[in-house]
Amino acid sequence: MTFNRLISSLFVIALVFLTASAQTEKAPQRITFTRGAIVARATGFLRGIRDEAWFVLRASAGQHARVEIKGRGATRGVLVFPSGKQDGGPGGLIYDDNIDETGDYKIRVTESSMANAWRGGFTVTIEMLPRGQSSQASDLERYVRKYPAGLFRGVPALKIRLRELLGASYKLFFDRMQVEIPIEKDGDTIVARGCMAHQCTIEEAILAIDPAGKLYVALKFNSRFSKTFPGDRSRLPDALKRVMEH
Numbered sequence: 001m002t003f004n005r006l007i008s009s010l011f012v013i014a015l016v017f018l019t020a021s022a023q024t025e026k027a028p029q030r031i032t033f034t035r036g037a038i039v040a041r042a043t044g045f046l047r048g049i050r051d052e053a054w055f056v057l058r059a060s061a062g063q064h065a066r067v068e069i070k071g072r073g074a075t076r077g078v079l080v081f082p083s084g085k086q087d088g089g090p091g092g093l094i095y096d097d098n099i100d101e102t103g104d105y106k107i108r109v110t111e112s113s114m115a116n117a118w119r120g121g122f123t124v125t126i127e128m129l130p131r132g133q134s135s136q137a138s139d140l141e142r143y144v145r146k147y148p149a150g151l152f153r154g155v156p157a158l159k160i161r162l163r164e165l166l167g168a169s170y171k172l173f174f175d176r177m178q179v180e181i182p183i184e185k186d187g188d189t190i191v192a193r194g195c196m197a198h199q200c201t202i203e204e205a206i207l208a209i210d211p212a213g214k215l216y217v218a219l220k221f222n223s224r225f226s227k228t229f230p231g232d233r234s235r236l237p238d239a240l241k242r243v244m245e246h
Helices: 005-011 148-154 156-175 238-245
Strands: 011-018 039-046 052-060 064-071 076-080 084-088 092-098 103-111 121-130 180-188 190-197 204-207 215-221 224-229
Touching: 039 052, 039 103, 052 121, 052 156, 064 076, 064 103, 076 092, 076 148, 084 156, 103 121, 121 156, 148 156, 148 180, 148 190, 156 204, 156 215, 156 224, 204 238, 215 238
Parallel strands: 011 039
Antiparallel strands: 039 121, 052 103, 064 092, 064 121, 076 084, 076 103, 180 190, 190 204, 204 215, 215 224
């Protein structure tokens, strides 16, 4: 990674490292976004089923918030609005919608009471998009019949999430998007695909975005789709499977 790219990445992703001593409801750990960033991450530690960790961040009405929790074990998260109303659910993606209040939002993280108790660390990832932007499939329909490059320019958070999903395969994905095919809508799923220059049908990439905005990717190497993300092919959207089969 070049120095300039590293600096650019730092402006896009804010990493927040937290200590366990300031994560109570009365003294939540504040999460702040680096200037120009749309994503921040916070880490914490849970010591059992009765333990909890609290975070707080400031946001404005009209923004699109996406809050995801990943832990060593099963978690549960709650987003508390400035007015006191709440939304959330089991760990993973606990919130992905526009927010309608301006002020401090709190996030409560606990272990899931529906699973075995555990002890260990967790990460909260918060994506806060500007007004009018969303990565949900219903909000991306305006890009249907347009080329994927326009989608990535219009919704830059998608590239950030792709980097997190694909890891070392991120470059392989975009290497296979050199020749782009207009975006399609298959049922309620958005499908973007392309291929490597002079290697179509041999080296290809497919991105599917389900109604909740979850990303799925398939990569073709030497005429065979040999990598999928998430890796469990039985959980891939039918729309993605159909494109892979043709």
